[in-house]
Every structure is written in C-alpha cells, then in structure tokens.
Amino acid sequence: MDSIVPQLLTGLAGASSLFLVASGLTIIFGVTRIVNFSHGSLMMLGAYIGWSIITRLPREPEWFVLGILLTVLATALIGVVLEVAVLRRVYRAPELFQLLATFGVVLVLQDVTLWIWGAVELPLPRPRWLRGFVEIMGNRFPAYDLFLILVGPVVLGLLWLLMNRTRWGTLVRAATLDREMVAALGVNQRTLFTSVFALGAGLAGLGGALSLPNASANLNIDLSVITDAFVVVVVGGLGSLTGAFLASLLIGVIQAFGIVLVPKITLVLIFLVMAVVLVFRPNGLLGRPQAEAREATVAAPVVRAAPRELRLLGALALLVAAVAPFVVGDYYLTVLTDACVAVIFATSLHFMMGPGGMASFGHAAWFGIGAYAAGLLMQWLGAPMPVGLLAAPLAAGIVAALFGWFVVRLSGVYLSMLTLAFAQIVWAVSFQWVEVTGGDNGLLGLWPPDWARSPRVFYWIALALAVAVALLLRRALYAPYGYALRAARDSATRARAIGLDVARLRMVALVIAGAACGLSGALFSYGKGGIFPTYISIPHSVEALLMVLLGGLQTVAGPIIGALVYTGLADILVRSTDLWRLVLGAVIVLLVTAFPEGIAGAARRLWLRGREA
Amino acid sequence: MSVLVVQGLSKSFGGVRAVGDVSFAVAPGEMLALIGPNGAGKSTLFNMVGGQLVPDAGSVLLGGVPITGLGPRAIARHGVGRTFQITATFGSMTVRENVQMALLSHKGEVWSFWRPVAGRHAAEADALLAGVGLAAQAERATGVLAYGDLKRLELAIALGNEPRLLLMDEPTAGMAPAERVALMQLTRRLATERGVAVLFTEHDMDVVFDVSDRILVLNRGTLIAEGDGASIRANPAVREIYLGTGATSGGH
Numbered sequence A: 001m002d003s004i005v006p007q008l009l010t011g012l013a014g015a016s017s018l019f020l021v022a023s024g025l026t027i028i029f030g031v032t033r034i035v036n037f038s039h040g041s042l043m044m045l046g047a048y049i050g051w052s053i054i055t056r057l058p059r060e061p062e063w064f065v066l067g068i069l070l071t072v073l074a075t076a077l078i079g080v081v082l083e084v085a086v087l088r089r090v091y092r093a094p095e096l097f098q099l100l101a102t103f104g105v106v107l108v109l110q111d112v113t114l115w116i117w118g119a120v121e122l123p124l125p126r127p128r129w130l131r132g133f134v135e136i137m138g139n140r141f142p143a144y145d146l147f148l149i150l151v152g153p154v155v156l157g158l159l160w161l162l163m164n165r166t167r168w169g170t171l172v173r174a175a176t177l178d179r180e181m182v183a184a185l186g187v188n189q190r191t192l193f194t195s196v197f198a199l200g201a202g203l204a205g206l207g208g209a210l211s212l213p214n215a216s217a218n219l220n221i222d223l224s225v226i227t228d229a230f231v232v233v234v235v236g237g238l239g240s241l242t243g244a245f246l247a248s249l250l251i252g253v254i255q256a257f258g259i260v261l262v263p264k265i266t267l268v269l270i271f272l273v274m275a276v277v278l279v280f281r282p283n284g285l286l287g288r289p290q291a292e293a294r295e296a297t298v299a300a301p302v303v304r305a306a307p308r309e310l311r312l313l314g315a316l317a318l319l320v321a322a323v324a325p326f327v328v329g330d331y332y333l334t335v336l337t338d339a340c341v342a343v344i345f346a347t348s349l350h351f352m353m354g355p356g357g358m359a360s361f362g363h364a365a366w367f368g369i370g371a372y373a374a375g376l377l378m379q380w381l382g383a384p385m386p387v388g389l390l391a392a393p394l395a396a397g398i399v400a401a402l403f404g405w406f407v408v409r410l411s412g413v414y415l416s417m418l419t420l421a422f423a424q425i426v427w428a429v430s431f432q433w434v435e436v437t438g439g440d441n442g443l444l445g446l447w448p449p450d451w452a453r454s455p456r457v458f459y460w461i462a463l464a465l466a467v468a469v470a471l472l473l474r475r476a477l478y479a480p481y482g483y484a485l486r487a488a489r490d491s492a493t494r495a496r497a498i499g500l501d502v503a504r505l506r507m508v509a510l511v512i513a514g515a516a517c518g519l520s521g522a523l524f525s526y527g528k529g530g531i532f533p534t535y536i537s538i539p540h541s542v543e544a545l546l547m548v549l550l551g552g553l554q555t556v557a558g559p560i561i562g563a564l565v566y567t568g569l570a571d572i573l574v575r576s577t578d579l580w581r582l583v584l585g586a587v588i589v590l591l592v593t594a595f596p597e598g599i600a601g602a603a604r605r606l607w608l609r610g611r612e613a
Numbered sequence B: 001m002s003v004l005v006v007q008g009l010s011k012s013f014g015g016v017r018a019v020g021d022v023s024f025a026v027a028p029g030e031m032l033a034l035i036g037p038n039g040a041g042k043s044t045l046f047n048m049v050g051g052q053l054v055p056d057a058g059s060v061l062l063g064g065v066p067i068t069g070l071g072p073r074a075i076a077r078h079g080v081g082r083t084f085q086i087t088a089t090f091g092s093m094t095v096r097e098n099v100q101m102a103l104l105s106h107k108g109e110v111w112s113f114w115r116p117v118a119g120r121h122a123a124e125a126d127a128l129l130a131g132v133g134l135a136a137q138a139e140r141a142t143g144v145l146a147y148g149d150l151k152r153l154e155l156a157i158a159l160g161n162e163p164r165l166l167l168m169d170e171p172t173a174g175m176a177p178a179e180r181v182a183l184m185q186l187t188r189r190l191a192t193e194r195g196v197a198v199l200f201t202e203h204d205m206d207v208v209f210d211v212s213d214r215i216l217v218l219n220r221g222t223l224i225a226e227g228d229g230a231s232i233r234a235n236p237a238v239r240e241i242y243l244g245t246g247a248t249s250g251g252h
C-alpha cells in the first residue's frame, strides 16, 4: 500500500516527459497534417545536445536552467532546418510518403548522432542539488521528479496562453481547424509552418534535456519515445493539446504501476488501454473526426493488367532466377534467398496497403508471429519445416483476425499508428517473455530438414514460395474480391451504397496479408537457423514499407521490384559503408521528394505516356 | 401500395435543425421531385433514407418493411439505389468495371478469389451503360470523365442493383440543359417500364415540371407544399421562397 504514492508520483513525472514530446507531435500534426516520425529523434538530439552543453557549464542550478534553454533553442533551430530542407517539400505528397520521408530523417539523425557522440551512453553527472529528496508521507521522493511533475502543467499552461492569447496562436488554431481557410486569409503559410515545426522541435528538445538527470543520452531514445508519443497522441486525439495532456497522465501512470504490478506485460497493458479508448472513442479522448481522407479528389490511376512486354520481362527474370544457383556463389545465393523472403514480405504488405488502402507501420509483427509460431512448434513438438511453414501463416492469420476486428474501423493515420503500436507490443512480448521466446537470445536451432539444407535447394524452395504467393495474391486482386477491396478504398460511400461490406473486406485483406507475411517470417527463420526479436522491430516494418513504396502502390509488379531493388541496395550499402543508415535515409528522402509514385509507377507512366486515353 | 413511406423524419446537426418532421410516400413508377433552396435539407433527407445518416426521429418503410436506422449496405440490399450530390465512383476502375462491380455485388459474387473479373457480366454492364449513353466510354478511366458523364455512370451503377427505389441527389448537375432533359426522360422511362419509384432533387425547374409526377417543396427542413406542377407553380408560399427569387435554373 505504501508504494502507491511514490509510484503515482513517478508516473506523473513520466507523464510530464511524455507530454513534452507528444504536445510537439500533436501541434505539428494539427497544422501540417504530417505525422512526424522523426520527433523522437529530435528528443534524442535534445538529450545529446543538452549533455554536451550542461557538462561544459558550471554545476549550479541557474547554469543548468540556462543549459536547458540553450538546448531548446538548438533543437528548435534543427527543427527549422528539417522543415525547410525536407518537410516543406512533401506537404502535398500522399500521407504515407510524408511518414516515410520523416522516417528517412530518423535514419539520418541516428547515424549523425552516432558519428558525433559515439555509441556509448552518456549519463549526466548529477550535482548535489539534483540529488535532493523530499519527504512525502513517510517516503523519500526525488526532488527533481517533483520538479518534472510541475513542468507538464506549466508547459500546458504556457502553450494555452500562446495559442489563445497571441495572434500567432490564433493562426495556428485556425490552421488546425481548416488549412485552406488560412491560405485564403493570405497568411504566409511557410513561416507559419516553419515556426510551428520549430516550436514542436523545441518542446521535444526540452523533453530530451529534462530527461537527462534521470536517464542518459543514448541511441535508443528515438524509436522508444516515438512509440510512446504515438500512443499518447492517438489516445488523446490527434491535434488536441489537452487531449495529449490527459493521455500522457493516463499512460504515464499506467506505465509506472504496470512496471511494479505486471512488469512483463506493461506494454501490452498500454496497448489494451489504447484499444479500449479507441473502441469507444475512435478519434481519441478529445479528437475530432478526421476529414474523410480526400476520398473523391485524388483519383488513383486505373489498374490494368501489365503490358505484354512487361510480362515477358517477368518470365525472363524468373528463368534467370531459377538458374541462378548454377552461376552465383553461396554468398549471393543467401542474398537471393533473402530477396525471395522480401518479395513475400512486400507483396503481402502491398495487398492490404495498395488495394486495401490500409497503410501498416507494423507489418513486421506478422513476420515475427509466423517465425515464432514455427520456432515454438519446433521447440515444443519437434515439428519439422513443412509443418512450421504451414503453421506460420495460420498463426499470423488468426492473430490478424483478432487484431483486425477493431483496427479496420479506424482510418488513415490512426490505423497506421495503431499497427505500429501493435507491432511494438508483439516485439515487447518476444523480448520480455524470456521463458517462452528466449528473449534477446531468440530461439535457435531452427534448421531445414536434410533434404532442404543445401543453400541451393533452400533457395529454390524460397523462390517457389515467393512466386506462388505473388501469383496467388495477384489472382485475388483481379478476382471480384480484389475489385471489391479496391472499390472500398476508392470510395467507401459508394461501396456501401452498392451493398459491399467494407469492414469485412478490409478485415479479410488484413488476414490474407498477415498470413502471407507470417509465411515469409518462418521461411526467413529456417534460412537463418534462428528467430530474434529484431525481426519485429520498427526498422524492419519500415523496410517493408520502403519496398512497397519504392516499387509503387499502383501496380502489382511494384512491390516485387521494390523488394528486389531494396534487398540489392541494402546489401551493397551494408557491405560498403558503416554509415548505411545515413545513406539509406538520405536516399529515402530524395526518392520520396523525386518520385512520389514509386519506381514502378514512374516507369509505367513513362511507358504509357501517350497511350492512355 | 407505396414503395417508400417516410414518417416524421427529423435530423439536427449540433442544434441546427436540418430536417424536421417530414412525411411523404412514393408509389411504384412514380417520379417524385424534392425541391427547395440551398441548405433546405434535401441531401440530409436523402441520406437518412439511404442509410448514410441515422435519423433523430421518425421512420422509413420500404415496401412496408421498416429500414429506419439501418446502414447503407443493408438498405442497398433492400433494393435502394442512389446517386450522390458529390459523385462517388471507383476512380481506379474503368467505366465498365464500375458497373461490373455493382452487378457482382448485387448477384452476391463478391467473395470469390479466383475467377478474374474481366468479362464477367460485361454484356449486362454494357447494356446498362448504353442505356445512360456511356457505351462509347466503357473502356475509359473513370477519373477522366466529364462531370455530367460521372453522374450518368452513377445512375448506371445504381441500376445495377435492380432497385425498387432510386434516390437521385441532383442527378443532372454539371450537364447542359438538353442533356438534363434527356437523362431525366430516360429515368422517367425506366421508372415507368420497371415500376421503379424515383425520388430526386433538381435545381432546374423546367426539368422538374417536365418529368415529375408530383413535387415536394422543402424549406428550412420542413415540407411547405406538395402537389403536381400546376399547383406548385400556383402556390404563393412556394413562389415567395423559391420561384420569387427568380431561381428557375440554379444548379452548381
């Protein structure tokens, strides 16, 4: 019982940090309609920059405060640079490309940070005044945490004043409600957007710097914080500051108690809370409905069967792929096997994302579920590879059906963020439930049977499965089901008016995509001989997105080309430079700004130029 | 017996009464026009009958069966086809595929994963397209159609459902006057031949008086007049709020 009060206070302190990050995210989203994936990276930069500044200043409190303020300025400045260099160029791009561009920024900033500050965690040496305690109801409580608890409401109050008592704030609120209106008022949108981004970045920097005395500057901040921030923003309602505050209190407190009561499943608990909130309030606690995603305005190009030349090319490529083992060495054979896995991974995501219109940021979850299903069956029952390869899609499909039940009701950004959070939960389970999953060490000893163990045979199996999955999915897309799915995406209103069950169509798409992806996970694991939580990491999910978007959403061949190009690029990159994240991130940003319709889409446009009526 | 019976239908948006206590009925083969100035509540009424909006009060009977508050999908299954004021079509499909989709859905063949759509019910789709004058456009992308043609396509899609009741919200917006008359006369013929009840809104009064059997006048959410063309023309209240403003052929 006596642990309740301290735990509550710890939770509230955590809530403040959460709020600092989430408030910036939500303000930026409100005005620019961009979900800024790199917001966690800004917080990470805040921690590192704060560390560099504060450790160089005298150790008195007033210098500490000055150091924090300088950090906020520095991150705000970085925010300005980011906005001008990257975001400004993608405001008109599709939602997904915006997310992808900001993820490119995440990768770049990760390597830049590593390069400047090194891989070692940087704790802040704590002067005496920072280590003080306050006695509360018989418990000693860190004074700094009490200070943190105050920061949240104070920042909320300041933001409220800023939004409600200044002309700038009025403009921000107006832009949040209706972007076109502000444009019509003749307000300089560019400066408004840049300054909003600077404010958000500054808040993230503040969060990062203030977290220093309790944590340390490290390279994991970016992705772990962005997940929490997404949850807070989704629960609070996108674009709502007060909602973000309430949600950060809720999540912060649940986190603090969860760690004590159910340490292994804290993340699951948070996910459940989020799910419950979203079932009852699909737009979050205080969010307003999102405008129906520009349904009628953007017409996707007509999907037609590939031109004959392209099919010939595909058949030729398949022939080359089939005889490749006679030509290339073992190393390249592994790369080719990986490419086959990637093809399944990408086509399955494309299925739900292109025709289904459901952008998933957590596709790796199904990959991991399939992999662990095969692995656990092997471990518990000694199930051989063929059984594992059957069980994997089954398990992933079943989980997808459960998850899909409520996720298909959501739209757009909410769905993307929820899939991401779900993948994080699956990751956390695989990571924390050591007795079953082996935790970080993974499950080992998952090898193909003797007859399939030679790299050559295994590659052929992978190739056959990849081709089979790609053809089956294609078949479904050209069948009535695929058309109906696309119809639901093109215009849900019209689809319902002709009697289509939009939710069920989407749900089935999710199950099919999940099952296919589960197969790729199991296949990959048999190839590598083991299963690790990294299979479910955010970067892996983003890889799938990259492949699909590289190839383009509008063609069936797109994800295949994307998967091949991506696997090739990644292989070259990883072998040729230590800064592969930096290069990859920069490439993403460049591609997104240059080819908003993907490689296959651009090629198709060039090909069809003048032929389309 | 009436195909559609609406009783006491009401809907408010945040305190603003968009539709209040509206009752009427449509008989098979009847063309019932719903007119009224902008913001009168016409689309809101359509959306409550079509299931896009849930009414606050009142009831909707289709062929004697209550469908009040059902979703748009269920209502479509009961035999209601509709067109929207802002056209809603499938942009990533060709014109013919749009109609094929409606036919597939109507015949319950959606949950099939193997046989390609190409060619399925193509003849039937082409016949429907020919009916609305889109035969020549069947292969084109929906996205490149002129607005008037999109409206025609919507009608063909709605007919794919073999409806008992057609709801047409401003079906001729964006068309030249001659085209308007032609399309509505086509609808008139369909109504008579197949016994389809048609409820439509229209800003062009010439079209309204020309093709409708009966006219309802809605103003600020309430019905202020009902009758045939002659009696509506003569109605002083209608003249004041509607015709008196000189708006004989509005449209957008």
Ligand SMILES: Nc1ncnc2c1ncn2[C@@H]1O[C@H](COP(=O)(O)OP(=O)(O)OP(=O)(O)O)[C@@H](O)[C@H]1O
Pocket (backbone or CB within 6 Å): B013, B016, B017, B018, B036, B037, B038, B039, B040, B041, B042, B043, B044, B045, B085
């Ligand atoms: N979703 C909504 N939320 C709030 N108010 C709405 C909504 N839909 C309609 N209204 C309001 O209800 C009233 C009736 O609108 P409705 O669209 O039904 O009119 P209408 O007769 O179809 O007009 P028009 O001829 O311009 O199409 C209007 O005052 C409109 O502003």
Ligand SMILES: [Mg+2]
Pocket (backbone or CB within 6 Å): B042, B043, B044, B085, B169
């Ligand atoms: Mg209307």
